[in-house]
Amino acid sequence: xxxxxxxxxxxxxxxxxxxxxxxxxxxxxxxxxxxxxxxxxxxxxxxxxxxxxxxxxxxxxxxxxxxxxxxxxxxxxxxxxxxxxxxxxxxxxxxxxxxxxxxxxxxxxxxxxxxxxxxxxxxxxxxxxxxxxxxxxxxxxxxxxxxxxxxxxxxxxxxxxxxxxxxxxxxxxxxxxxxxxxxxxxxxxxxxxxxxxxxxxxxxxxxxxxxxxxxxxxxxxxxxxxxxxxxxxxxxxxxxxxxxxxxxxxxxxxxxxxxxxxxxxxxxxxxxxxxxxxxxxxxxxxxxxxxxxxxxxxxxxxxxxxxxxxxxxxxxxxxxxx
Numbered sequence: 001x002x003x004x005x006x007x008x009x010x011x012x013x014x015x016x017x018x019x020x021x022x023x024x025x026x027x028x029x030x031x032x033x034x035x036x037x038x039x040x041x042x043x044x045x046x047x048x049x050x051x052x053x054x055x056x057x058x059x060x061x062x063x064x065x066x067x068x069x070x071x072x073x074x075x076x077x078x079x080x081x082x083x084x085x086x087x088x089x090x091x092x093x094x095x096x097x098x099x100x101x102x103x104x105x106x107x108x109x110x111x112x113x114x115x116x117x118x119x120x121x122x123x124x125x126x127x128x129x130x131x132x133x134x135x136x137x138x139x140x141x142x143x144x145x146x147x148x149x150x151x152x153x154x155x156x157x158x159x160x161x162x163x164x165x166x167x168x169x170x171x172x173x174x175x176x177x178x179x180x181x182x183x184x185x186x187x188x189x190x191x192x193x194x195x196x197x198x199x200x201x202x203x204x205x206x207x208x209x210x211x212x213x214x215x216x217x218x219x220x221x222x223x224x225x226x227x228x229x230x231x232x233x234x235x236x237x238x239x240x241x242x243x244x245x246x247x248x249x250x251x252x253x254x255x256x257x258x259x260x261x262x263x264x265x266x267x268x269x270x271x272x273x274x275x276x277x278x279x280x281x282x283x284x285x286x287x288x289x290x291x292x293x294x295x296x297x298x299x300x301x302x303x304x305x306x307x308x309x310x311x312x313x314x315x316x317x318x319x320x321x322x
Contacts, residue, residue, distance in 0.1 A: 007304050010122040010129040013138035014180040022180055026148050028300040028313045029293070035072055036295055046073035046306055051107040052100055055132070056082040059111055061267050061291065062132050062142070066109050069298035078105075093117065097125045107305065110134070128305045133172050142266050143176030145297040147184065149290045150221055153262055158185030163215040165247065166225035166274050169196045169236075173266045177223060178204050191215040192247055195236045212247050216257045223264040224249055224275050240273050251278045264290060 005024045014022065035041055051070050055063055063079070070077045080096075093112070100108065107128040110118050115135030122129035133139040147157060154160055162181055168174045168190045178188055188206040190197060197208060209215045215222060227243065237243045244250075254261065263275075263285045271277050280287060303313065 005310070009126075009305070010118070010131075011140055011301055011305060012118045012122055012129065012131045012134075014140045014143050014176050014183070015138065017140075017180075017183070019183050022144070022147070022183060024310055025144055025297065025300050025304065026151060028304060028308075028310050029144075029148055029296040031313050032072075032299040032303070033293070033296045035299070036068075036292065041072050042074055043072065044074045045303060045308060046070070046075035049075045049106040049306060050104070051075045051077050051109065051302070052105050053077060053079045053132075054096070054100075054108055054110045055080070056110070056112045056117075057133070059132070061294070062111065062139075065291070065294040066130075066132065066298050068295045069302055072295070073299055073302055075107075075302070093121060094124055097121055101125050101127065107302065130301060130305065135172065136170055136175075137172055138176045138179070139172040139266075140176050140180075141294070141298055141301060142173050143180040144301070145290055145294040146173075146177055146223060146264055146266070147180055148293045148297055149264060149286050150181075150262065152289065152293070153286060154220065157181060159187065160220045161187045161189070161218055162221040162223060163189040163191055163209060163219040164223045164225060165191045165212065165215055165249065167196045167227050168192055168201065168225070169198050170228040171225050173223075174225060178206055182206075189215065189218060193237055193243070212249065212253060213256065216253055216261065219261060220259075221262040221264065222249065223266075225266065226268060226270050226274055240270075244273050248273060249275045249279050251276060251282070254279060254284070260284060262286060266290070 005020045035043060053063060053066055067077060105127055109130045109132050110121055111132040112134050115137035117134045118129055118131035131138060131140055151157055164174050164177055181188055182205050189209050190201060190206050191209040191212060261284055263279060265275060265287050269275055269280055
C-alpha cells in the first residue's frame, strides 16, 4: 500500500495532483473493490457524514456511481438536481452552497456546466468539494477510474501508448485523462476531426493523429469519446454517417491492428457512431470494468478527503473504524 500522502480539502481536477497523490487514490481503490463483491456491501467509515450530490447537469452513471460509493461507506446522502430545486428560480451557486452549509453538511459532489464551478465553490465553503464534471474543464474521478482500469489490464501505465479518440474539443474527460496519464508516464495521443481537436493541444504533451487507422496502429489503449452533440453547433462534422466512416471504431478497422488493443469508453455511448456494438461488447472492451471501477475510485476519493489514510484502508475494508 502507498505510503502516507497528504491530500487537500477538495478534488477539483487532476492537473494539480502529484504522481504520489494519483497513485494513492488508485492503490486505495483496490481494497474497496472487494466491498462491492460481498453479500453486505457496506462499511462504516463515513458513518455520520452528510454528502450532498449537487447536479446542475443531467447525469446517470456518475451520479449513481457516487451514490453507491457514499452508501457503501455508510454516509448520509442528499441528491439535488437543477430541474427540481431553487436553482430553476434563479438561486445562485453561492446561495445554494451557503444554504447547504447552514445545514451542517460535510461534502459536496458537484456537476456543473461552467468550467471552474467546482473550484469556485471550493473556495467559498469549508466542506470538501469533489468535481463530478465542470464544463469543458475536468472530470477527475472519470480520469482516475480510466487509469485504474488500464492499470488492472496492463499492470502499469508508464510507457503505455494511449490514444483518446473523438470529440476532444468538448471533453472534460479527455483533459483529465491527459493530465493524469501524463503524470503517470503514459505516452499520449488524440485523434479526431480537425474541427474537434483543440488548438494548441500539443502543448499538453500529446501528439495529434489524423486518422483512426493511424491511432489503431500506434496505440496500446483507445479511449473512445462520444460526440457531445448537445454542446455542438452546426459545422463540426458533415454528418454522423461520415463521422462513423472516418473515425468510428469498427471491427474491420480493429482487425488490422498489429496487436491487441484495450478499448475504453466513458459513456454514454452513441453506438454506430463513434463505436460499433461488436467492438463495445467485444473481447477487448473493458467498458463494464470501467463502471465497476468507478464505484471503487469514488469510494477511495471520499475516504481520503474525509481524512482516511492508505495504511488503514485495509482495516476500513474489513468494516473496522479508521
